[in-house]
Amino acid sequence: MTRDSEPGLLGAVSRSCSAVHLQRQLPAPPERVWAAWTDPERLGRWLAPVEQGAPGPGATFVLRMAPMQTATCTVTRWEPPRLLELVWDYTGEGPSRLRLELSGIDGGTRLALKHDQLEQTDDPVDYGAGWHAHLETLSADLTGEPPPVFEDIFPRLHAAYAAQDATGQQEVREL
Numbered sequence: 546m547t548r549d550s551e552p553g554l555l556g557a558v559s560r561s562c563s564a565v566h567l568q569r570q571l572p573a574p575p576e577r578v579w580a581a582w583t584d585p586e587r588l589g590r591w592l593a594p595v596e597q598g599a600p601g602p603g604a605t606f607v608l609r610m611a612p613m614q615t616a617t618c619t620v621t622r623w624e625p626p627r628l629l630e631l632v633w634d635y636t637g638e639g640p641s642r643l644r645l646e647l648s649g650i651d652g653g654t655r656l657a658l659k660h661d662q663l664e665q666t667d668d669p670v671d672y673g674a675g676w677h678a679h680l681e682t683l684s685a686d687l688t689g690e691p692p693p694v695f696e697d698i699f700p701r702l703h704a705a706y707a708a709q710d711a712t713g714q715q716e717v718r719e720l
Contacts, residue, residue: 558673558706564661565673569680571654573687575647578654579626581683582645591686592679600629610635618643639664656680674702 556567571578581587585595588608596615598606602623608616614636622630627647634640641664646657658680660672678699685692 556673556677556706558669558709560669562661563663563665563667563669564659565663565669565676567656567658567673567676567680569656569658569684570650571656571684571687573654574652575626575649575654577687578647578656578683579629581687582629583625587686591682591692633660635667638667641667670703670706673706674699677702677706 556565558565573581581591583600585599585606588595588600593608593610593616596607596609598604600606600618600620603620605617605619608618610616616636617634619632619634620629621632621642622628622644629645629647631643632640633643640662641660642662644659644661648655658676660669660676663669663672678693678695681698682692682695684690
């Protein structure tokens with residue numbers, strides 16, 4: 546896993562703060578990364594199919610995350626191609642906030658992802674490992690590489706994020 550913004554850095558989770566912070570350097574300019582987050586067809590290739598609606602200013606759209614699970618997303622900030630903020634409402638959980646900041650760097654994009662305001666019953670470790678795996682898939686999509694298999698990498702990532710949170714480390718380093 547070498548696509549990280551800083552060698553070895555994977556991300557940070559905090560159960561006490563109910564938050565996830567990830568940062569990546571992606572191999573595409575901000576406009577392409579923005580499109581990957583906001584074009585329904587592209588979003589479906591790396592995250593989940595858009596089942597209803599479409600991303601846009603003030604819009605609400607629904608992602609089909611699994612056969613019986615959706616994420617209803619309401620756009621609260623839309624500043625292309627640098628800032629996207631959503632209310633993220635996942636099946637069986639309360640609403641939380643997902644914030645993406647994009648900036649151009651070295652011909653690519655630095656993506657800062659912050660998912661916070663998670664309910665006490667939502668596990669930031671699950672979200673840290675999940676977002677990490679999805680960002681690996683996004684990076685592969687941007688370069689045309691074969692995507693990693695979510696089910697293959699999630700357990701290892703989950704263990705690393707759980708260990709980080711349990712020890713109070715500031716971040717998870719490359720496995």
